Amino acid sequence: MSSPRIVEAEFIKSAQSIADSLPEDMSEVVFLGRSNVGKSSTLNGLTQRKNLAKSSATPGKTQLINFFETRYLYDGQSYPVRFVDLPGFGYAKVSKSLKEVWQRNLVEFIEQRVSIRLYIHLRDARHPHAKIDDDVEAYISEFIRPDQRYLTVFTKIDKLNQKERNKLKRDFPGSITVSNLKKSGFDRVHKEILSTIFGIDFTPKPKKEGEEA
Ligand SMILES: Nc1nc2c(ncn2[C@@H]2O[C@H](COP(=O)(O)OP(=O)(O)O)[C@@H](O)[C@H]2O)c(=O)[nH]1
Ligand SMILES: [Mg+2]
Numbered sequence: 001m002s003s004p005r006i007v008e009a010e011f012i013k014s015a016q017s018i019a020d021s022l023p024e025d026m027s028e029v030v031f032l033g034r035s036n037v038g039k040s041s042t043l044n045g046l047t048q049r050k051n052l053a054k055s056s057a058t059p060g061k062t063q064l065i066n067f068f069e070t071r072y073l074y075d076g077q078s079y080p081v082r083f084v085d086l087p088g089f090g091y092a093k094v095s096k097s098l099k100e101v102w103q104r105n106l107v108e109f110i111e112q113r114v115s116i117r118l119y120i121h122l123r124d125a126r127h128p129h130a131k132i133d134d135d136v137e138a139y140i141s142e143f144i145r146p147d148q149r150y151l152t153v154f155t156k157i158d159k160l161n162q163k164e165r166n167k168l169k170r171d172f173p174g175s176i177t178v179s180n181l182k183k184s185g186f187d188r189v190h191k192e193i194l195s196t197i198f199g200i201d202f203t204p205k206p207k208k209e210g211e212e213a
Contacts, residue, residue, distance in 0.1 A: 117149070176188045
């Protein structure tokens, strides 16, 4: 059986708030994480595009909600999914008043946007117990709906040795790890996205009696 992959990905628009966002006519995956966690790199890696999400920190652009439309191909079927790149938190160089406005808009988007089906929280594998990330996880757990899922994806796994990787897996059993450097781990993220949104079952089927391997 083939692996799911994204065959089309296109930037659609940037928004400041839920009010000027796209209509809620497609299932959405939101990506959130601290600035510099590797969010843009992960979006580029998942979509196999070099510069779909700008990896360079362009102040201004990075404070907006960015929408991308993607199309998966899996088992001969096409599956459209919208990716939403949220501003990184913990950024500097933003005036206090702008920060307040931005946060209000963002909080409203995260909590009230009906089309969100999956929250992908990117965390740096080197700092798995960062308080700000624990706070974000606790925050999302307060309002997450039954039709929504929350997934932790650790980036920069290439920076950890085997012992550290084992410990991370023990501490965060439901998490996925990726490396944008090695381009690894994306397959599991794709499967989580398609199983959450379209109910596709990726668990290997048990072999029937007498069936060849
Ligand atoms: N070693 C390593 N570096 C990474 C990885 N992901 C991102 N980076 C680097 O981390 C920095 C920030 O990445 P970027 O995608 O712009 O982060 P963003 O601010 O969250 O969008 C860049 O220098 C990337 O090359 C990874 O998985 N492994
Ligand atoms: Mg970025």
